[in-house]
Amino acid sequence: MPFNDLSLTLLLVTLALAGLTILVCGIRMTGLADRIADRTGLGEALIGGVLLGAATSLSGSVVSVTAALDGRASLAFSNGVGGIAAQTAFLALADILHRRANLEHAAAELANVFQGALLVLLLTIPIIAYAGPDVAIFGVHPGSFVLLLVYGVGVVASKRVREDPMWRPVGTSMTEKDSPDEDESDNRGNIRLFVVFGVLMLIMGVAGWVVAKVANELTDRYDLSASLVGALMTAIVTSLPELVTTLAAVRRGALQLAVGGIIGGNTFDTLFLTFSDVSFRDGSIYHALERPDFFWLATGLAMTSVLLLGLIVRQRAGPGGIGFESMGILGIYLMAIGVQAFAM
Template identity: 30%
Template sequence: MPDLTGYSTPSVLALFAVAAILVWVAGTRLAQYGDAIAERLNLTREFIGLIFLATVTELPEIVTTFTAAQVDNAGLVLGNMFGGITMQTAILALADFFAVRHALTSWPRKPTHALVAVMLIVLLSALLAVTFIGDRAIVSHVGIGAICLSLGFPLVIALQRGFDQKSSWAPVDLPDEDRSEKALVTSQVDFSAQGTAMLIGRAALYSLLILGAGMVLALSADALAGQTSLGSSFIGVSLLAAATSLPELSTTLAAARIGAYTMAIANIFGSNLIMLALILPADMAYENGPILSQADASAQFSIATGIMVTAIYVAGILIRRTPSLMGAGLDSWLVMAVYLVSLAGLYVMG
């Protein structure tokens, strides 16, 4: 892997900024093409939000996690993953502030989102327990905790599908839903003249652009951690997690603007589940033993705040008529407060 530690701090910051811009642009365009492909292939919005959109917007996290693990920076890997969970959940609060009528959690018509969030809390709690007792390698340097947690995403998807098909739960006293038929991400591009093969090809090109930019993000963040006094954990939780969450931010805000509120929620919860699944490839790339055994107090603190913000939104979904404050739900204000306090806490710990 290229070493950027020899570059000056302004040069590394410039590389980081350029890579972040590329991630933002490519992530937005990839979501547009992905939505067009889904429409062409008659895929459901639920699939787009929870599986497809969550997966493609996680590409920066995938490549940065793998790259940071290869350069043996466990603090950056764990900070990016666990801090990213709180960061991405806070994106829902931003959508509530700027793009949602009524409270965001007043809109879901099904309990599916609450179920997925509860399972996410269970997995995060198990992860926190593993960081306290330490992971144990069973295959080379790969830990049993990493293997078990990586199975959480397909397990939750299977549980969600079965629950969604059998549940007779029905909400009452809901706000009027926006029935807009617009695409998930608004665009001036007309995809009707493009064939399916062209759509897939261009989506692949944007995926490669995100992969390349994500690698630059990880390498520049690793260099910044060494050149500054902030430390790998704080850089991973704040700067790197924010940059790699740009695709989630752009797609979630776009979904909320057109009234696809449940799609926005599914995108974030799905992204957080995939974040936990990344522990296994990170463990495989990190050669100094199970990576979860390197979790420090900062990583454990990030996991705890991830549990808190997810639980707050579960409560909001169950209450349904969430109290509003200045146009946004009280739960979103609480989530944003927890996120800001977590940044301050991690800075002090660092």
């Protein structure tokens, strides 16, 4: 599709249709992920953090890879880290929806706490790569390999934390348990379940490519900041599945799936940087960035830290029925948007 031949109206319509496609697929995948968690016995937190998190992040990863292949380092980077900030803010919105208690209190699960700490670690690696020497192995910075290694080790460790925890959250009357909705021994239709899940992932990937091409055209045509477009347009559009799946999971009572899906999706989103670095052929992508590109990484890191504190403190309720972490997360995100708007 010759995107440069499209009018502004058609570009925005194309962007909206791609976003709607991502949205519909994300809604369908939530129910499938919940059933997979029940049938495999792996639990909502782990399935939400790994399978659902990675699947709903596919469109975003396609955006970053496409931007990197086009030599747009800032757009590729800001799309990944901007998505982390946006998706963390979505979790605060889900807390507002869950009126019975603070979501982080009700969804007590050690695997989510572990993945939150893992995410903080992963977000520090790009900073180290940026501040360190400009080195590359076949055009890829060693930090990108470290990101992939730490993520893989973290996934294995998350499973061990769930199966043999050394710490357990204190149960209260407001704590929601992760209990299967169906008979785990019923394996009929499992293949079809995974096939449908895979097809939805493929469709989301194509939609992500369309979003990237529209973003490239808008950036060039109107001389927009690539960091701003990546963090506040492509990141939010491709993060719509996380918003819908999180709200849908809360409505279904699958609270561990809701929290795990956001944290796991954010953890997987750090791999956007590895994918982007491999796709960026002008050397290390970290040293093609400028200082302002790290604004949204720092924002996501601050929001994740507040979320992790909330998961540990487990405040039962706060102002408006939400915890201090949700107020802090929304406050940081809105402040960051205000700073970016002022910088324009």
